[in-house]
Amino acid sequence: MSSTTVLVVAARHASDDAIEAHAAALRAAGADVTIVDLRPAGLAARGERSALRAVRETTDSWAAARRVTRAHRRMLAQAELVVAADRAAVPAVWRARRWNPRADLVNGVPGALQLLAAR
Amino acid sequence: MTRPPHLLYLAWGFPPSRAGGVYRALATVNAFAAAGWDVTVVTASRETFERYTGADASLEERVDPRVVVRRIPFAWPAQDTDVRRYGALRVALPPVWARLRRLADERPFPEPSYGPWRRPLAAAARAVHDDTPVDLTLATANPHVTFAAAHDLWRATGVPYVMDYRDAWTLDVFSGRTTTRPRSRVARWQATLLADAREVWFVNRPLRDWHAERFPAVAERMVVVENGWDPALLPPVPPATPHAGALRFAYLGTVTPKVPLAELLEGWRTAMSDGRLPAGSTLTLGGHLGYFAVPQGPLAEILADAASYGVRYAGPVAKAQVADFYADADVLVLALGTGRYVTSGKVYEYVATKRPIVAVHDPANATTDVLAEHPLVARVREVTPDEVARALAESATLAARQDETTHAALDELADRLRRDRQLAPRVAALRPREDS
Numbered sequence: 001m002s003s004t005t006v007l008v009v010a011a012r013h014a015s016d017d018a019i020e021a022h023a024a025a026l027r028a029a030g031a032d033v034t035i036v037d038l039r040p041a042g043l044a045a046r047g048e049r050s051a052l053r054a055v056r057e058t059t060d061s062w063a064a065a066r067r068v069t070r071a072h073r074r075m076l077a078q079a080e081l082v083v084a085a086d087r088a089a090v091p092a093v094w095r096a097r098r099w100n101p102r103a104d105l106v107n108g109v110p111g112a113l114q115l116l117a118a119r
Numbered sequence: 120m121t122r123p124p125h126l127l128y129l130a131w132g133f134p135p136s137r138a139g140g141v142y143r144a145l146a147t148v149n150a151f152a153a154a155g156w157d158v159t160v161v162t163a164s165r166e167t168f169e170r171y172t173g174a175d176a177s178l179e180e181r182v183d184p185r186v187v188v189r190r191i192p193f194a195w196p197a198q199d200t201d202v203r204r205y206g207a208l209r210v211a212l213p214p215v216w217a218r219l220r221r222l223a224d225e226r227p228f229p230e231p232s233y234g235p236w237r238r239p240l241a242a243a244a245r246a247v248h249d250d251t252p253v254d255l256t257l258a259t260a261n262p263h264v265t266f267a268a269a270h271d272l273w274r275a276t277g278v279p280y281v282m283d284y285r286d287a288w289t290l291d292v293f294s295g296r297t298t299t300r301p302r303s304r305v306a307r308w309q310a311t312l313l314a315d316a317r318e319v320w321f322v323n324r325p326l327r328d329w330h331a332e333r334f335p336a337v338a339e340r341m342v343v344v345e346n347g348w349d350p351a352l353l354p355p356v357p358p359a360t361p362h363a364g365a366l367r368f369a370y371l372g373t374v375t376p377k378v379p380l381a382e383l384l385e386g387w388r389t390a391m392s393d394g395r396l397p398a399g400s401t402l403t404l405g406g407h408l409g410y411f412a413v414p415q416g417p418l419a420e421i422l423a424d425a426a427s428y429g430v431r432y433a434g435p436v437a438k439a440q441v442a443d444f445y446a447d448a449d450v451l452v453l454a455l456g457t458g459r460y461v462t463s464g465k466v467y468e469y470v471a472t473k474r475p476i477v478a479v480h481d482p483a484n485a486t487t488d489v490l491a492e493h494p495l496v497a498r499v500r501e502v503t504p505d506e507v508a509r510a511l512a513e514s515a516t517l518a519a520r521q522d523e524t525t526h527a528a529l530d531e532l533a534d535r536l537r538r539d540r541q542l543a544p545r546v547a548a549l550r551p552r553e554d555s
Contacts, residue, residue: 054214062211084202087213093202094210104201111200114170 003116005031006079007109010038010064010088011057013046022085022109029116031081036072038064038092057088065091079103083112124551125157127247127278129240129258129265131193131233133162134178135169140285142464143538144259145181146349147283150542152183154550157251160186161243163193163236171198175438181351191243196220197232229304233262240264241271248276254551255317256280263288266312279317281549283344287326292460293377313337318549320344323462323485344545345489347538348467352438356445356472358526361519365399368477368511369448371436372465373407377456379502380421383479386507388428395512401429402452405436405444445472450514455480457502462486467536473529475517477510489536494528495521 005026009019023033040060047053068076076082077099084093084107093105106112128148132138152158160182168174182188197220199205209216221231228234247253256278258265269280286292288309289299299305313319313334319341321327331338368387374380390396404422422432436444445451451469453476455461462485469476475495480486481502490496497513499506534540 058212058214061213082202090202090205090213091210094205097203105203107200107202107205 002030002032003080003119004078005033005081005083005112006036006075007033007083007085008036008038008089008093009085010061010092011046011086012040012042012044012060012088014039014043014086019085022083025109026083026112026116029113030119031112031116034075034079036068036075036092038067038072038089040064061088061091064088065095068092068095073099076100076103081106081112081115083109085109123155123157124254125159125251126151127244127253127256127272128158128160129244129256129268130160130162131236131262131265132168132172133160133188134182135165135174135176136163136172137168137175137178138172139464140259140261141178142349142352143283143285143346145178146347146538147257147259147542148186149181149183150539150546151257152185154543154546156546156550158183158186159247159251159253160188161240161247162188162190164190167193167195171195177438189243189247191239193236195232225304228264228267229308230262230264233264236262237264237267237271240268244268244272245275248272248278253278255549257283259283259285260288261286263308267308270312270315273315280315281318281320282312282316283320284326284330285322287329287460290326290329290460292326293456293458295459310334316340318342318545320545322346323460324488325460325485329460342545345536345541346462346464346467347536347541348471348533349538350471353468353471354442356442356474359449359474359518359521361521362449363397365397365401366449366515366518367447368400368402368450368452368514369405369444370402370452370454371405371441371444371468372454372463374404375456378454379456379479380454382502382504382507383452383454384421384425384430385504386479386511387430388425389504390508390511391428393508395508396515399429400515401431403431403433403448405433407435408432441468445474448472448474449518450475450477452477452479453486455484455486457481457484459483460485462489466490467538470529470536471533473526473533475514475521477507477514479507479510492528492532494525 007023026033076096081104082093082096084090090107104115106115130144132141133144134141148158148160224231224234228237256269256272258269258280260266266282272278273280289297291298321343322345324343327341327343331341387402451474453466453469455463466486466489478496478498495517497510497517499510
């Protein structure tokens with residue numbers, strides 16, 4: 001029995017291939033996956049670890065949460081499982097609790113795979 | 120003493136955890152139980168391991184039935200993936216949350232994530248002692264908070280304790296650098312804990328000597344208790360049969376960033392392409408790629424690219440299948456990160472299979488000492504692709520050289536490196552005297 005799953009992606013360094021790899025892993029674990037793409041228009045490499053990067057990633061996450069549309073909210077409301085693919089997606093996933101009181105909201109694909117394996 | 124001596128064993132990782140060090144913990148408590156001690160283990164709850172490290176229920180069945188296991192909760196907010204439990208600060212400002220979390224963790228004991236466990240662990244230890252007097256506490260690290268709880272019990276009741284260092288606390292075993300300043304909280308804690316310990320165990324001589332040099336007053340109480348292989352966990356592996364033609368090479372273990380994967384694969388490609396290895400030979404890697412359940416993408420891609428020259432990735436190998444994995448190999452590849460203080464636990468299991476080994480690691484690694492008397496080891500002089508290719512070719516000749524003398528030497532070495540043989544002298548030495 002498959003789980004209706006929304007994979008939320010928001011990091012500016014996330015490539016299409018990486019997103020597809022995450023989705024494939026979730027599908028292999030039994031999830032019926034829809035992707036909500038909140039990435040900014042200008043993608044870029046992640047860069048070296050630094051205070052500046054930490055600040056940028058934090059502000060990126062706030063901006064990503066503001067990019068959630070009405071259509072996204074409908075998808076999130078109907079999901080059984082919502083997965084933050086990256087750190088930048090966490091605020092958007094956290095907000096999803098307003099529209100969906102029942103779904104599991106998980107930080108990271110590895111955690112989601114564990115959850116799916118346990119179902 | 121009219122009753123059996125009572126050992127209290129403190130460990131975070133214990134069956135059913137699959138984390139590193141759990142096999143040493145399992146063997147230790149079983150060894151004390153087999154020697155007639157009453158043994159009580161205090162460890163984290165099963166849910167902790169199911170959630171964070173992965174659990175293997177079959178490992179719990181290996182615990183001696185005479186051992187009593189008490190489990191206490193362990194909270195790990197930093198690893199919590201349930202976003203519903205996150206507060207607004209964590210969501211909006213994760214670096215700030217992480218910093219505050221770490222400061223809070225380190226207040227009871229300077230160890231991120233584990234510091235808060237000191238008080239419940241010490242309380243549980245005291246409860247065990249109040250129930251049935253403890254004669255000796257043995258604490259295994261990491262995490263080092265177990266040392267602190269043992270010390271707390273000693274301060275309150277006088278129960279002596281043994282510190283089992285499965286790794287090092289203030290030494291980076293790969294770089295050889297000290298990881299903390301001399302007057303830091305961690306350094307002061309370590310000095311206090313060592314000064315008051317009955318005995319201190321290390322897994323190899325270089326680690327023991329490094330600590331003895333820095334804590335000379337404790338040196339006489341510092342001993343080497345090597346890891347080993349566990350006959351109860353590794354069924355006999357059928358001997359490899361020398362044969363002409365293609366050879367099957369195999370590596371078993373987690374592929375971490377420290378493992379010289381690039382040098383290994385490049386060396387393999389060279390040896391295959393210039394004919395130093397028989398045509399059709401294969402190199403199979405079994406184990407996790409990286410630390411997560413999902414294989415790390417870049418590592419998986421590197422291995423996928425190497426498939427064209429005989430490299431295969433078998434994925435994680437369940438404990439029950441390990442013997443079969445070894446049985447399907449002619450030669451084993453031991454690829455390790457560089458470090459004077461690095462032994463690895465895998466080397467002992469490799470010795471138990473009695474197969475030729477290609478040692479792809481810095482000769483200065485402590486692992487070299489373990490294999491010093493192994494008759495079928497091909498060693499790299501330095502970790503470069505050319506040296507790997509040369510050693511792989513050398514191991515191919517070793518694979519053909521297996522006779523009765525070699526088998527006898529392998530049998531003797533494997534027997535000597537059994538884990539129970541390493542533990543037995545300490546178990547006997549720590550037994551309270553009959554007149555105490």
